[in-house]
Amino acid sequence: MSEINIGVLSIQGDVAENVASTEAALKELGINGKVTQVKTPEQISKLDGLIIPGGESTVIGHLSLVNGSLKKIKEKIESGMPVFGICAGLILLSKKVKDRVVGETDQPLLDLLDVKVERNSFGRQRDSFEAEVSLEPVNISKFNGVFIRAPSITEVGNDVEVISKFNEKIVAVKQGNILATAFHPELTSDISLHKYFVKILQQSLKDQ
Ligand code: GLN
Secondary structure: OOOEEEEEEOOOOOHHHHHHHHHHHHHHHOOOEEEEEEOOHHHHHOOOEEEEOOOOHHHHHHHHHHOOHHHHHHHHHHOOOOEEEEOHHHHHHEEEEEEOOOEEOOOOOOOOEEEEEEEOOOOOHHHOEEEEEEEHHHOEEEEEEEEOOOOEEEEEOOOOEEEEEEOOEEEEEEEOOEEEEOOOHHHOOOOHHHHHHHHHHHHHHHHO
């Protein structure tokens, strides 16, 4: 198979950490691929898969709306490109978002993942924490979840598979080619979730 082209949206947020985790995942799986930082519609149009990192969802949303990337990302995901949204990335992928403190946020969204997200669901920055989570449906029994001003999912549509909960709150989901977590796997040395995403990507290319 030819080289897999994975992009990390590099508008704002945890970009370098996701590049490193994805490169490590490719290496460990022995898959021929490259990981690039992307921000323009032209760069995004060439991708086989995309990671939308954690950061500030309003900033990532507004800037990618202005430069045309949001529209291109949406088109690519709708045509089957696998995407992994982390924290702010999860928020951006969602159909509905509300902030626990300020309510409706009226921020640009990709409007693809059929969930309702609550921003700042576990509190504000000072309430950030680490906790062990389990993602049994994808065969990851233990994962160190790093939650930074994390959202949670309060409602899911019929096509959404819940893959992890923490304290009764939904913190990881999968819907077709969309994978999303409220916590930050790129901030740990555990690359099992990045490996899982790379495997989804490899499968989607085989199915084409
Ligand atoms: N609370 C942030 C937001 O709404 C997300 C935090 C994160 O990505 N760590 O964008």
